[in-house]
Amino acid sequence: GQNIDQPTEMTATEGAIVQINCTYQTSGFNGLFWYQQHAGEAPTFLSYNVLDGLEEKGRFSSFLSRSKGYSYLLLKELQMKDSASYLCAALNAGNNRKLIWGLGTSLAVNP
């Protein structure tokens, strides 16, 4: 079957570091997306990992291990505006290039 698991909620403090984990099981896996979604808004792209390893982009980094079916999103120097839902999605690169979405992790950043 195809499945994405990520924690439902996380809480962190402003200025701290938080890691949001995602595990996946999907056939035809071809990469892992992370999207950010603020309340009442559409998801916006954060990162895409297709190879194993860490991709760093400013305060946000994303890691992928294809052999373990595991990814994480690392947020450094947390700001209040980082309070949002973080969605993990696995790309199935078969005929339709379908994204398998997780339920999202709601992150609350407290002062």
Add this chain to the structure above:
Amino acid sequence: EAGVAQSPRYKIIEKRQSVAFWCNPISGHATLYWYQQILGQGPKLLIQFQNNGVVDDSQLPKDRFSAERLKGVDSTLKIQPAKLEDSAVYLCASSSDRGWYEQYFGPGTRLTVT
């Protein structure tokens, strides 16, 4: 580059009424997606178009939902008749056939069925 456009942004209807949503994808994007997102959940794919052909509609409740993309550009999603459980945000996204297949989302339509 203009983003994905959707209208209306908000809609309130009574159950058993019909409603239609419109989406205009990013210019040149061949693939268009309609998602349903219930509060606190991830997006659920309803239908995926490649140009004007349907690639995946396995989760579309075909007894009440329909969608079309006649000229391979704009798309409409219709619900007839609506049920209370259809209350959700309906997101349209588009992606290019090249590169990472990153999906770009429109602002969504928040539907409330009373």
